[in-house]
Amino acid sequence: MPQTRNPLDGRTAVVTGAARGLGAALARELSSRGMKVALLGREERTLRQVRDELPGEGRCWEVDVTDDEGLAAAGADIRARLGPPSVVVANAGVAEGGPFAESDPAVWRRVIEVNLIGSAATARTFVGDLTATGGCFLQVASLASIGAAPMMSAYCASKAGVESFAHSLRAELAHRHVAVCIAYINWTDTDMIRGVDEHAVLRELRGHMPPPARKVYPAEHVAERLAEAVRRRRPSVYVPGWLRATQLVRGAMPPVVTALSRRELPRLAEAAPFEATGLLGAGGLADQAAARSRRTS
Secondary structure, three states, X not given: OOOOOOOXXXXXXXXXXXXXXXXXXXXXXXXXXXXXXXXXXXXXXXXXXXXXXXXXXXXXXXXXXXXXXXXXXXXXXXXXXXXOEEEEEEOOOOOEOOOHHHOOHHHHHHHHHHHHHHHHHHHHHHHHHHHHHOOEEEXXXXXXXXXXXXXXXXXXXXXXXXXXXXXXHHHHHHHHOOEEEEXXXXXXXXXXXXXXXXXXXXXXXXXXXXXXXXXXXXXXXXXXXXXXXXXXXXXXXXXXXXXXXXXXXXHHHHHHHXXXXXXXXXXXXXXXXXXXXXXOHHHHHHHHHXXXXXXXX
């Protein structure tokens, strides 16, 4: 029997937010499928550790996805060392929680900058390569793109934004034979999600979701599903699969969430005061550390 050709073999992939979590898992999965992988992130030491775990060729670049000049320099180096990318994964993301009115404006803005503007800057850097290779841009979105939740206003706004951005980009690039895939994912076992569970109010809010919506999925499982969607050039992928059904009822979700919040938030506030979390998880802490380093240098 003739073997089906692997369309990813020997090609180059760029993965942002590749130092840990889903980005690292995606880098390993794409590498196992024969791709040369460029890992982009904020922590060179951690990036090198992920690079050393890859089964195939990989290189890493320490870069802030909101830095247009830094991305441009990394892009030029990637082309020179690994070749023009055929797959670009906009995965880099941060989150913060807490009441909007009491949130730190700089932290709130940073979530939007990394998640939304960083995705757009990543696409702008590599769209020429994807056009030349007939490649695929994978935008990592979220259930938060479909239905917003209280206490996560910046994250929900940014993920709704990346969904709309990806839809717009898909329409623009369709005649150039560039695929744009949106990944709708739920709770994935990453440092960011563990950071959510460290805060009582956010942990309680997650606990009030329907049981299927609370389940946390291994990053490796999610990465495998996303890599397969890239291989098949699908316009969307849902992990878990039942998330697809939320598209049918997304218009009804805001009033339901509002009604539940009106009932539950006062009770939760009595048990534990609502406080801003700052950027969540090790990735968020790394971003904060890099920002402090820039201010003092």
